[in-house]
Amino acid sequence: MLTPSMEDYLEKIYELMKEKGYARVSDIASSLSVQPSSVTKMLQKLDEQSYVTYEKYRGFVLTNSGEQLGKAMKQRHHMLAELLRMLQIPEDILQADVEGIEHHVSPQTLSKLSRLVDYFQSDSERLDALMLYCYEADHKTSSR
Ligand code: CO
Numbered sequence: 001m002l003t004p005s006m007e008d009y010l011e012k013i014y015e016l017m018k019e020k021g022y023a024r025v026s027d028i029a030s031s032l033s034v035q036p037s038s039v040t041k042m043l044q045k046l047d048e049q050s051y052v053t054y055e056k057y058r059g060f061v062l063t064n065s066g067e068q069l070g071k072a073m074k075q076r077h078h079m080l081a082e083l084l085r086m087l088q089i090p091e092d093i094l095q096a097d098v099e100g101i102e103h104h105v106s107p108q109t110l111s112k113l114s115r116l117v118d119y120f121q122s123d124s125e126r127l128d129a130l131m132l133y134c135y136e137a138d139h140k141t142s143s144r
Pocket of ligand 1 (some may be wrong): 004007008098099100102103
């Protein structure tokens with residue numbers, strides 16, 4: 001069972017490995033704004049569950065299952081951010097909300113939300129219609 005924090009670590013390690021080919025404790029610590037000692041502790045936990053493994057000259061690397069999960073976490077984060085961006089949520093609120101939502105959404109809901117993003121993004125007229133609807137609805141309530 002993955003905790004929200006384990007999910008964030010897997011996502012971050014996945015990102016670092018894609019970017020640089022490795023994920024150092026110091027890089028993980030600075031990108032998640034945590035102490036290196038917390039990173040070491042978490043890496044031990046992830047190692048126990050076979051999501052990461054220690055290689056002599058490379059340091060910690062993701063196992064196959066760790067990489068699959070890390071990739072899924074990154075895609076989930078990206079899709080939810082796209083959804084909120086599409087709804088024109090300001091970037092700072094959007095990032096904080098994605099951090100909250102991503103760990104508490106079921107695979108079923110996630111899959112339908114992804115369809116919703118596709119539905120609007122595949123046809124700009126749909127998105128325009130949605131934006132107009134929101135604008136008019138917001139205008140109505142604020143002018144009452
Ligand atoms: Co998160």
